[in-house]
Each structure stands twice: as structure tokens, then as C-alpha cells.
Amino acid sequence: MSESVKDEKRRKLLATTAYATAGVGAACAILPFIDSMNPAKDVAALASVEVDISNIKVGEEKKVMWRGKPIFVRRRNEAEIKAAQEVELSELRDPETDAQRVKPGKEEWLITIGICTHLGCIPIMGEGEYKGWFCPCHGSQYDTSARIRKGPAPKNLAVPPYEFVSDKIIKIG
Amino acid sequence: MSNHIENDFGQSITEKSKVAKWINDRLPFVATIENTLFKHPYPKNLSYWWSFGSIAGIALVVQILSGLFLAMHYTPNTKMAFESVEHIMRDVNYGWLIRYIHAVGASMFFVALYAHIARGLYYGSYRAPRELLWWLGIVIFLATMGTAFMGYVLPWGQMSFWGATVITNLFSAIPVVGESIVSWLWGGFSVDNPTLNRFFVIHFLLPFVIIGIVLLHLVALHAVGSNNPSGVELKSKKDSIPFHPYFTIKDMVGFVGFFLVFGYFLFFYPNALGHPDNYIPANPMVTPAHIVPEWYFLPFYAILRAVPDKLGGVLMMFGAIILLFFLPYLDRSKIKSGALRPLFQKFFWLFIFNFVLLGYLGKSPAEGWYIWASRLATFYYYAYFLLILPQLPKFEKTLPEPESIDAHYRAKHKH
Numbered sequence: 171m172s173e174s175v176k177d178e179k180r181r182k183l184l185a186t187t188a189y190a191t192a193g194v195g196a197a198c199a200i201l202p203f204i205d206s207m208n209p210a211k212d213v214a215a216l217a218s219v220e221v222d223i224s225n226i227k228v229g230e231e232k233k234v235m236w237r238g239k240p241i242f243v244r245r246r247n248e249a250e251i252k253a254a255q256e257v258e259l260s261e262l263r264d265p266e267t268d269a270q271r272v273k274p275g276k277e278e279w280l281i282t283i284g285i286c287t288h289l290g291c292i293p294i295m296g297e298g299e300y301k302g303w304f305c306p307c308h309g310s311q312y313d314t315s316a317r318i319r320k321g322p323a324p325k326n327l328a329v330p331p332y333e334f335v336s337d338k339i340i341k342i343g
Numbered sequence: 344m345s346n347h348i349e350n351d352f353g354q355s356i357t358e359k360s361k362v363a364k365w366i367n368d369r370l371p372f373v374a375t376i377e378n379t380l381f382k383h384p385y386p387k388n389l390s391y392w393w394s395f396g397s398i399a400g401i402a403l404v405v406q407i408l409s410g411l412f413l414a415m416h417y418t419p420n421t422k423m424a425f426e427s428v429e430h431i432m433r434d435v436n437y438g439w440l441i442r443y444i445h446a447v448g449a450s451m452f453f454v455a456l457y458a459h460i461a462r463g464l465y466y467g468s469y470r471a472p473r474e475l476l477w478w479l480g481i482v483i484f485l486a487t488m489g490t491a492f493m494g495y496v497l498p499w500g501q502m503s504f505w506g507a508t509v510i511t512n513l514f515s516a517i518p519v520v521g522e523s524i525v526s527w528l529w530g531g532f533s534v535d536n537p538t539l540n541r542f543f544v545i546h547f548l549l550p551f552v553i554i555g556i557v558l559l560h561l562v563a564l565h566a567v568g569s570n571n572p573s574g575v576e577l578k579s580k581k582d583s584i585p586f587h588p589y590f591t592i593k594d595m596v597g598f599v600g601f602f603l604v605f606g607y608f609l610f611f612y613p614n615a616l617g618h619p620d621n622y623i624p625a626n627p628m629v630t631p632a633h634i635v636p637e638w639y640f641l642p643f644y645a646i647l648r649a650v651p652d653k654l655g656g657v658l659m660m661f662g663a664i665i666l667l668f669f670l671p672y673l674d675r676s677k678i679k680s681g682a683l684r685p686l687f688q689k690f691f692w693l694f695i696f697n698f699v700l701l702g703y704l705g706k707s708p709a710e711g712w713y714i715w716a717s718r719l720a721t722f723y724y725y726a727y728f729l730l731i732l733p734q735l736p737k738f739e740k741t742l743p744e745p746e747s748i749d750a751h752y753r754a755k756h757k758h
Contacts, residue, residue, distance in 0.1 A: 213537065240628050289508070322656065
């Protein structure tokens with residue numbers, strides 16, 4: 171009798187171990203399939219684009235594509251730069267100074283990913299209370315440093331990695 | 344009136360047909376199908392409100408069949424999708440008909456689903472012992488919403504693209520992992536070809552998953568039996584009649600009504616329920632002035648926009664459906680049927696009006712008084728489930744429950 175109880179325990183342990191091993195194995199087998207849905211290597215490799223900025227006039231914006239997303243390249247005028255620099259950090263939802271968002275000595279150029287941080291629409295330049303951008307979908311408003319000031323979006327428009335190759339050309343990515 | 348009309352309804356098919364008996368003796372599904380589909384006893388007082396379940400079922404069949412033929416001509420690639428849909432509309436024989444059946448059919452499916460759900464809400468069909476039946480229904484509702492959303496992306500028009508962008512971005516509201524989840528959903532850094540390709544595959548797969556859940560829904564229905572307008576359970580044989588021929592014929596009348604409405608839209612206003620912007624090819628560089636989802640998502644879209652915080656809005660929107668899962672425990676009334684609760688009825692119809700109002704607000708621009716109206720309407724939506732249903736039974740006077748379904752039926756039909 172006591173021996174059969176002992177057998178039961180051993181059997182249960184063996185069964186539990188087998189289930190656990192099979193479970194871990196199945197979970198591991200799922201991983202490659204889940205990862206296959208992540209961006210493929212060729213998609214991830216579409217890394218950089220070069221943009222000629224010499225033809226953008228002061229106060230204008232050029233939209234370019236990078237990784238399937240629109241990039242705003244905006245050449246700001248004096249008043250817009252000043253307005254962006256004078257904002258107190260305490261007024262901002264996602265506090266960043268204007269200097270953190272542009273390259274030193276190139277304050278004229280503001281380069282951001284043109285996708286509203288709310289739900290991904292493309293904001294319209296020069297509209298809204300802060301004369302930065304206004305998103306037509308759900309009414310988010312950005313200032314002239316593309317920082318979120320009003321509406322449902324939680325964050326500033328993101329600044330993509332970029333560098334000035336020369337005075338006329340920037341490389342995004 | 345005599346009830347003794349000569350018929351052979353009582354006989355089973357295995358008694359009537361030798362072939363059926365031969366098959367059933369070797370593969371016993373003939374009797375099973377007959378018992379579950381035809382002989383199953385139903386309360387004899389079911390009204391036409393009970394037809395919407397089978398109407399939703401036929402709508403699912405219409406979608407799967409029309410979708411199958413569309414898939415033979417459609418190309419899930421961003422460079423060709425829009426043109427392949429135009430090819431279906433202009434060149435494929437009867438392609439225009441099949442595509443309009445599929446597009447209008449999606450709307451009709453949701454009409455049936457909403458009517459079916461509203462009937463359940465009114466007559467307390469979610470109450471014990473039908474909790475699991477109700478939950479399976481909500482899962483079907485969610486799966487159908489997912490299927491419809493992905494289907495709307497396939498024509499690759501402006502609304503397809505921007506609807507997909509907005510809806511997938513909802514997941515970016517999740518703290519920490521949100522961005523990686525969205526990029527995983529896209530298979531890239533924006534809605535693009537990998538997204539379209541997988542949406543097509545999932546859109547094709549899900550309806551068959553839905554069929555599976557519908558079968559479970561029916562198994563659960565047969566285990567606990569149909570609810571009925573009186574809210575009283577089946578007690579004796581006198582309360583019930585077999586599904587066939589009584590409700591098969593009643594459902595046919597429902598189908599005729601349903602297909603009349605379907606045909607009206609299909610042949611006269613096939614684009615009335617869609618958005619004209621979706622006939623503009625998708626352009627990732629230009630957002631349409633107003634992004635609106637299909638009409639059947641509008642009430643939930645209004646809830647999303649009513650909340651001035653991103654994560655909060657997303658949670659409130661999904662919460663509005665998740666709340667339905669808790670309904671069996673939120674409603675504290677002693678009796679099931681809303682037909683016997685005069686005070687409840689006032690709040691119920693206000694809820695229905697409020698839901699339609701949310702739909703209207705979801706279509707309107709998010710500005711001015713619309714914002715405040717949607718906040719108020721969102722408040723009532725939640726209050727109905729969290730405040731009114733639990734608290735109302737403490738104050739309301741209900742009408743007496745009939746002794747049995749048979750008594751309820753006789754009182755109504757005076758014999």
C-alpha cells in the first residue's frame with residue numbers, strides 16, 4: 171500500500187516535469203514566429219537619406235520620407251526661434267529646451283519626425299495657437315520647437331538622428 | 344382550436360429514411376445534427392428580437408462567401424492593392440456586386456450584432472446561468488470588430504491607411520513596451536507593405552475562428568436554453584416547442600426582412616455607409632482633414648476622443664467593451680426580463696439613445712460643445728453599468744413574474 175502511494179508521487183513528479191519541459195519547449199518554439207513579425211532586415215536597413223536643404227527659404231518647411239515616415243525640415247525665422255527659446259520649462263508637458271532639439275550654431279534648422287505623438291497623424295505647419303504645428307485629427311498643438319503645448323498628445327515631436335554633411339546637405343539616420 | 348394536426352414532426356429523420364439510418368448507424372452525426380439544430384426545445388414565446396442571432400449567422404456566411412471570391416482577385420501589396428480593388432469593380436465579372444455585397448454586408452453584420460446585443464441587454468440574457476454564453480458572444484463581437492477593421496485597411500485608400508495608423512497607434516499608449524509592440528504589429532516603422540500583407544492574412548483567417556466561437560456559443564446556448572421575453576426559465580413541456588419547423592419558419596421571415604434592408608443599401612446606396620476619402624489612394628505624406636472610422640466603431644471612437652489624455656482615452660475605449668464581461672455580476676435585479684421593470688426601461692432606452700448620440704459625436708469634429716457632450720455621454724455609458732444596474736433594484740418596483748412561459752404566452756394571446 172505504502173509503495174503504491176510512493177509510486178503515485180513519483181509518477182506525479184514525472185508528469186509535472188514532462189508538462190513543464192513541453193511547455194517551455196513550446197514557448198521557445200513560438201519565439202521565432204513572433205520575431206518574424208518584427209521589422210525585417212531590409213526594412214531596418216533603410217537607414218539614411220540625404221536631403222538638400224539649400225532650396226528651403228526662411229519660414230518654410232520641406233517634408234521628406236525616412237523609414238516610411240515624413241520628416242519635417244523647417245527653416246525657422248528669427249521670431250520663431252526667439253519664441254521657442256523664451257518658453258519656461260515649467261510650462262511644458264514634455265520639458266526640453268530649444269537648444270536640446272537643434273544642432274548648436276544651426277538654430278535656424280529644426281528637424282523632426284512629422285508624426286503626431288498622439289495617434290500618428292501628420293500635423294499641419296504654422297497653425298494652432300503656438301504657430302508651430304496643429305494636428306487635424308484630435309487637435310494637438312505644437313510650438314515652434316515642435317514641443318507639445320495643448321491637446322491629447324503626450325510628447326514632443328521626436329528629433330531623428332541627423333547630421334550636417336555640409337551647409338547645404340543633411341543626412342538623416 | 345385543436346392542436347392535433349396530422350404531421351410527422353415528431354418522427355426523426357432516421358425513422359423516416361433508411362439511408363439516414365444506414366449512415367447514422369456508422370457515423371452518428373445525423374441524429375446529433377437533427378437533435379441540436381431541429382429538435383432542440385425553445386421557449387414558445389420568443390419574439391422577433393430573437394431572430395437577430397440567426398440573422399448575424401447568415402450575415403457571417405454572406406461575408407465569408409463574398410470574401411472568398413474577392414480574395415481570388417485582390418492583391419495584398421501596397422503598390423497593387425488599390426488598383427486590384429478597382430480591377431474588381433470595373434473588370435471582374437460581377438466584381439462590383441461581390442465587392443458591394445462584402446462592404447454593405449459588413450455593415451449589415453454589425454446591425455444584426457448590435458440588435459442581438461441590445462436584446463440581450465433588455466431581457467437580461469447575460470444573467471445566470473448564461474454568463475459563459477454571454478462572454479462567448481462578446482468574444483465574437485471583439486473578433487468581428489478586429490476582422491472588420493483589418494478588412495477596411497485592405498483597399499489601401501486614404502481612410503484605410505490613416506485608420507490603420509490611428510488604431511495601431513492606440514497600442515503605443517502602453518507604457519514602456521508600447522512602441523515596440525506597435526513596430527511589431529507593423530513589421531516596420533510605419534504602416535506599410537508588411538502591415539497590409541499580414542492584415543490580409545489575418546482578415547482571411549479570423550472569420551473561420553469566429554465560426555468556431557459561434558459553434559461554442561451554440562453549444563452553450565443549448566446547454567442553458569434560450570432566454571425569453573418573460574425572463575422565466577423553461578419548466579414543463581408545455582413551455583417549449585421544437586426549433587423546427589416553428590423557429591426555422593420564423594427565422595426565414597427575419598431573413599426576408601434583413602435581406603430587404605441589405606438589398607436596399609446594396610443596389611441603391613452601396614457607398615452610403617462608407618467614406619468617400621477611401622477612393623483616394625493611400626498617401627503616407629498627407630493626413631485627411633477628418634479621420635473617421637466606419638459607423639459601427641463611432642460610439643467607441645467618441646469615448647476615445649472624450650478623454651484629454653492618451654492612455655486614459657485608450658483605456659476608457661477598451662474598457663467600454665471589457666465592462667460587458669462583468670455585466671452578469673453588475674445587474675443586481677431579482678428578475679431578468681426588462682419587460683417587467685418599468686423604471687429600468689427608462690434608463691435602458693436612455694442608454695440606447697446615449698449610444699446613438701455617441702455615434703453621432705464620434706463622427707463630428709473634436710471641438711466646442713461636441714467635446715463636452717461626448718464627455719457627458721461617456722459618463723452615462725459607464726454610469727449605466729456601474730451605477731444604475733447595481734443600484735436600481737434597491738428602488739424599483741417590478742411587475743409580477745408570470746408563473747410560467749406557458750402562462751405568459753396564454754395571457755398575451757388570450758387563450
